[in-house]
Every structure is written in structure tokens, then in C-alpha cells.
Amino acid sequence: MGLARWRWLGMRRFLFLGLVALAFLESGTAASGGWELSGHLALEEEEQCTVDRRANLTYSEFIHQYAFSKPVILQRLTNNSLFQDLCSKEKLLAEFGDFKIRLSTANTFSYQKVDLSFQDYVEQLLQPQDPNSLGNGAGSGVPFHWHGPGYSEVIFGRKRWFLYPPEKTPDFHPNKTTLAWLRNTYPALPITERPLQCTVQAGEVLYFPDRWWHATLNLDTSVFISTFLG
Structure with missing residues (x-):
């Protein structure tokens, strides 16, 4: 499953931590919040x-x-050091380890749901993404879809x-992963048929x-953190 959703309560305000994808965990450093930042x-x-x-x-x-x-992509919009502190592995597990979350794919024709605690998600299910199957970790993501602005x-x-x-x-198959699309479909696309694309770094907002x-x-x-506009 490549998508974890839950409602984050507390911290003076109600915040919706929309989509959180955490790659394969190792030792991590203080600068990374305890999460391993190197993909496998x-x-x-x-x-x-190709995005401004x-x-x-x-x-x-x-x-x-x-x-x-x-x-x-908006740069220097805010100082996200507060969110970095709040989203460290240690603090998230301490605050929300017992929270129940629902894992589901974003694929059009997949409806399987898995309910479990955030602690179990972090400790048991985070593995590198296989190109041909849905999972959690480096290489995970959401296949093509659309909705309101955000x-x-x-x-x-x-x-x-x-x-x-x-x-x-x-041009995509709604029941295949983004990683599979990137490896199998994207290379054959003519330049004029390729999407706008960019890698959003920490501290940037798309x-x-x-x-x-x-x-x-x-x-x-x-x-x-994703915010969707009505």
C-alpha cells in the first residue's frame, strides 16, 4: 500500500497530515528527523x-x-523547521503510535483497505517499493489521478x-504503480507527450x-503535508 491517511489531532490546532510516505527505515540522523533519507x-x-x-x-x-x-513550486514560503521537529520519527511515534490509520492504494480499480496502528505501520510494513506491486517505501507513490486544486x-x-x-x-494503466509507469511507459513517450515534472525538495511547496x-x-x-482546496 502506498498511501497512509490519518487525522492529526492536537498541537494547538487541528492539522490534516494528508499523505505520508516513509521509506525504508534505518538509523537516520538528527537532521533527517530519525528517518532514513537514502532510497534503496x-x-x-x-x-x-519543467515546473516553474x-x-x-x-x-x-x-x-x-x-x-x-x-x-x-513555491520556495522560501515558510520556515518548516517546526514541522520538521513535529514530524521526527521519535515524536510521531510517541504522539500517534496508537492511532489507527487506513492504508489504501490510489489506483482506480483497487479498493483493498488495511486498518492498523501507526506504530505497526512504521515497524512492520515499510519496505522498498517493488516496481510491479504496491508497497511502502522508496519508490512508492500515487498513480495518475485528478481532483480539486491543492x-x-x-x-x-x-x-x-x-x-x-x-x-x-x-497514457497509464490505472492498476499499475508510478514506478512501473516511469520504467516501462515514460521512456517511450515522445518529448511532446511527456508531462511537466519536477522533484520537490524539503521546504518547498507545490x-x-x-x-x-x-x-x-x-x-x-x-x-x-497536503492541503486540498474545495
Whole structure:
């Protein structure tokens, strides 16, 4: 299963930790929050990011250039050191180890659900992703899908995104992983048929407009918070 969802209660406010994917765990360092940031697969960033990266973007610029037309990666938007502290392995397990979470795939034709504690998820189910099966860890991600506009902020790790505009349906099998698509389908795509893509780093926020197709691939441990707009 490549998707863990749960509701995070407390910390002065209600926060929804939308999608959290944690790669294969080892010793980790203080700078990584105790999570292992090195993927166990030959996962690479794209040769060239084709999504705009913007710092100090004004509200007017955002509305006119991106909000309804194309994705953008926002830099130096906030200081995420607080989230890094809150999302350390030690603190998450201490605070939410007993929380029940539901694992499910994002595949269109997969409906299997697994309910278990967050502690069991971390200690028992995190393994490197196999290209041909759904799992947790480096190489996991969400296959192509679309919904309303949203933001995704990376707290730890790196998350590679693939995006198509609403009018351009991607060539993908809805019951196969993003890793399998990247290895088997993507290389054969003509340049003009390839998606916008970029790897979002820790501290960056990706915004995508309404109904944009998107798929994700976790290159190593990826802890991130997603906010979906109604």
C-alpha cells in the first residue's frame, strides 16, 4: 500500500497530515528527523525540472500566472523547521503510535483497505517499493489521478511529481504503480507527450490547479503535508 491517511489531532490546532510516505527505515540522523533519507532503489531526479520555481511570489502574480493555469513550486514560503521537529520519527511515534490509520492504494480499480496502528505501520510494513506491486517505501507513490486544486509541502525527503493539464489524459494503466509507469511507459513517450515534472525538495511547496492530472514518486523517505482546496 502506498498511501497512509490519518487525522492529526492536537498541537494547538487541528492539522490534516494528508499523505505520508516513509521509506525504508534505518538509523537516520538528527537532521533527517530519525528517518532514513537514502532510497534503496536506483531512483533519480528528472534531468530538467519543467515546473516553474518561484520565491517571493506576490498574491497578484500567483492569481494571474498560476492559480487557474499551471503548477508552480513555491520556495522560501515558510520556515518548516517546526514541522520538521513535529514530524521526527521519535515524536510521531510517541504522539500517534496508537492511532489507527487506513492504508489504501490510489489506483482506480483497487479498493483493498488495511486498518492498523501507526506504530505497526512504521515497524512492520515499510519496505522498498517493488516496481510491479504496491508497497511502502522508496519508490512508492500515487498513480495518475485528478481532483480539486491543492498544495503539497515536503517536510523530509524528496518527492518527484508528474503533471498533465486537464485536457491531456496521460497514457497509464490505472492498476499499475508510478514506478512501473516511469520504467516501462515514460521512456517511450515522445518529448511532446511527456508531462511537466519536477522533484520537490524539503521546504518547498507545490501548487497544482483544479483537475490537473498528477502522479507522484517518493525518491527516498518523504514526509509531506497536503492541503486540498474545495
